[in-house]
Amino acid sequence: MHFELSEEQNAIYDLVVGFMADKWSGDNRRQGLDSYPCQIPGELLREVADLGFYGISLDENSGGGGEPLLTSALIAEAAGGGLFPSLLTTTLVAAKALDLCDADSNWLAKVISGQQTVAIAIEEPNGCWGLDSIELTPQMDGQGGYLSGSKILVSDGDFAQVFLVAALLPDGPAFIRVNANAEGVEINSMRRLDGQSIVELEMKDVRFEQDDVLGDGAILNQVYDIWTVLIAADLLGNAQSVLRMTTDYAKERQQFARPIGSFQAVAHRLADIQVDVEIGRSLLYGACLALEEESDEATALVSAAKAWMNDLGVNAAETGLQLHGGIGYTWELDIHLHLRQARSNAVTLGDSKYHRARVASHLMSPEY
Template structure:
């Protein structure tokens, strides 16, 4: 595949990077720690003007009609800037709605594309695998609508969202629902996580009533839709990890060039050079794996599941190794609260678990290989 950016993609990357640089996203993210608002509203507003949430929404629904690779490019920059925005859950929910067959979606998608509405995806459940088999939240028919009972964990920016895309089991199979965040009997509580610059929440459904038009997909359509959402979410988490890795590498190279020990920059020592070289190799390989997965998703290649799991299995470990080396090469200063390094390390650790950790995706790859051998 050709990883060379088009002029339009380069413009998207440059404008996003310029916005994040001018707004000092890391400093603003620090200001949000333990604050009443879980995301940077100003950066999200300006990003919406650049078209972030509208990128992959079809033009017929008010979007820009771009592809997953374009979302990934933005994701890399958001990771590099440690931006606290609801980008990933919002665009993942929008992608699902834009592909739904029968749902009152036009108004919702239009609001998302304008940045006026934040959506999130409620899928993961405590102690359960990041797969459809892990779903225990139940939906049952109730009159003309549905009633949802259960709980979700690690729902990003649920306390800031207006709507939630909720996955549950209906009639023994996955089903997908669009649920207002202010629905009666729906409770949202913030989790305490390692990533202090981003909000994750527990969401509890105690018999939440959903009207008939709140059903996004059911049966086979829901299976296909959920598979697509899992793929896209995984790619975007990998993209953020790539941006984190790029930033950690740049921070480290700059530091070892200027840190003097024994009368010379520590970056001149052979052992330090080797560590920086290994960091660069891991970041470059992570970039290639992530871009390939995004482009495979866009092209509908038969190996898309394989590509996505290869990316997540590799990138989760590689960027955490980069973070560890960065911490080692920064020495004592890297352990201080005032230094930005630990904030990137925290997000890298959390992102490596989202959408399934490396072990989860290696197991998926083994099962795929076994299925190919048995065919």
Template structure:
């Protein structure tokens, strides 16, 4: 069994990482926060890269890629703390619409002409929707009150949770990088604080958490691609693990930065607030932990390598 991700998928994700690093840096985050958190030019750039059509079939003007590819891209969106609703529209709404045979708007999404707000009962809000505005801990998210709806579609929940988990992994990676970089330049007692064992151990804990969560995330995305009956369980596992890793990364990065880690002047707060927001989106940690517990303890999911790799 080959667990490696295809080279072309990794190359695509790397290209997106480089693009976002050059067009969506901290200067852009601060400008969006100060002047309005949406910029049409950023959305146009994402559409020109073909990212709005990543999961749209080639016959409809898209790239026809897999959910694993989408998870890799969502991870990069988290790493860049992307403000635009690319993940919700292109990576959650598109596969959901295709599964429901509601393809009328898919071509418009692929061309970057349409953004698709997602309403699900589990959230209690709609991101980038119309209606009464709701304050968010994340200044770069636009939330509106949930309309009167009984929509509790399990597929939409799974897709949303999967892509939220992918973003949380990217956010955690970015916060770890920021903490490591700061630990190399901040000096105490005549040497960088990164030389102290206590700091090394905290940073290593985050690195280990990320090593454990990545394969869980890729398995969840692949399970969805393959239509496995256990996909929802794998997605919940990924959401729990990704939330824990992101929260640990945020806590550690704040402590490495010292008291000023909490301040607006330190860029870290953008990633930290996004992690807090996504940790509770598409099902809380308790909700997803409960799904895992019921499946394992109840016997619906048999555990161990003999069953995991069947």
């Protein structure tokens, strides 16, 4: 099977790479990432929204760009290479979730245009990952119900005006819309290793109406897989940037009157990362296509991509740091930022062990 990106997809990828280099680099990036929570200039966020990134993979009837999911993954890949904060990926996923849930069109338009930030709350403090962790069960009445419980590791909750909270309803899992300023909501801010925002969402008798219930178990699983594949794309972009930085350094750094890249001990390690990057790219793009086609193997392919990219992202950053030598450990060089982001994303939405178990479960199922 021959596969290649379309001209539009290549153009969008180049646009995002150029945007990151122009708008989110050098001192601007350092100041943003060193702040807590991570500070992104409002003007920059408006430019991201104006470029149509948030709704790029939504149907045109929903106000989107009509591009396949792979195009969103390319945006996440380019953003990961530029160390752009996770808010971009969070909003891409939130917009897709609202579209899948047939949410109010005005609400969706606000998210696509950057006027409102929606965070998705799935994991709970019970030691499980993903949809397996959902134990939050609301007390229902005729018109809605009440939520009491907590969600952890909620990405970009500090920026959110609304949360989509995954819960177990009598008919199965669903999202429940919870306003950040609702009575009974408490948001406890935390900081990831890379400095980005995660929160613990505490809810005590938070009232919701029947209209606030969105989606079902199938949609939750689809949203989780889409989010996971975009995190994997971020890791891919991160690894590519580290490989490029380290290769350039190995060509310039002299030792024993020759570039260190000419030594096999260095060249072979860089070559190994390049091979792993291309394997990861194939897994990632294949997972995107499977999700687009609603294949029965989509979830397994998503987890295969995430498990691979978890390991690659961390290994590439650690190798890059080591091959830079002593300067790699200094604060002034960006390599440590890539390592911190890779380690953070490698445990976002499931570590490698969890995703390998998902793949194994699929392979061992009677239907396979």
